[in-house]
Amino acid sequence: MNEANIYKALGDPIRLEMIKRLAHGNDYTISALSSDLGITRQGARKQLQVLVSVNLVRLKQQGRETKVHLDVKTLNIAQQFIAKLERQWESRLLALKDFAEKPQGH
Amino acid sequence: MNEANIYKALGDPIRLEMIKRLAHGNDYTISALSSDLGITRQGARKQLQVLVSVNLVRLKQQGRETKVHLDVKTLNIAQQFIAKLERQWESRLLALKDFAEKPQGH
């Protein structure tokens, strides 16, 4: 429920790699997504579950396999939030600049 | 050196709260930034160090106090990266849509 959890989920090289793959790849199964990550399938599955738990990723079972797909909406929440922080920062800088340029004399 | 480290740093409620404060507040000292977080000053200092270590934040000593300020450039790297993932996702969806709409009937 916390914004921090989304960043936390992105904050691991294996999980981030999964997200990268999903962002430009096609229709991964859990196995395909878990391969060539340098860890076991079971290890990868645990990492994948972290992504699921914060809704960065959704699972859909199809027969014996399970497809993984990105939930770009959650990704967008994360991106928007950082963008908002940046805007706050900018407007604060602007305020300071205005103050410096138009000193209210006495 | 890894992108994931930036998200990891943001992925803790206390560290994220610090970033929020810095984004719209003025010129925090370490002590001011560390107050009312629900943990000790020393605990907060350790969290702050995590932000420093990924360059989300910079420290500047002034006499007995140390000022903390945001490095918005690093924040921007994080934001741009997510935005890029989103664009990849969009263009992939678009490609699938085109394929469906203009079948290359052999």
Next chain:
DNA sequence: ACATTAAGCAACCTTTTGGTTGCATTTTAA
């Protein structure tokens, strides 16, 4: 039918993380 593939689950282990207490140091205010 049988082997293989895709996956789940649990126990276990090591390292990292998040936090604490306690004490030392330096700068500044009274």
Next chain:
DNA sequence: TTAAAATGCAACCAAAAGGTTGCTTAATGT
């Protein structure tokens, strides 16, 4: 010149994270 303020540093601790092995089950291809 002494007290308070701002900070640093280290040892320690519990819990969480990241990963493994081993075993089970359910679908599917041959």
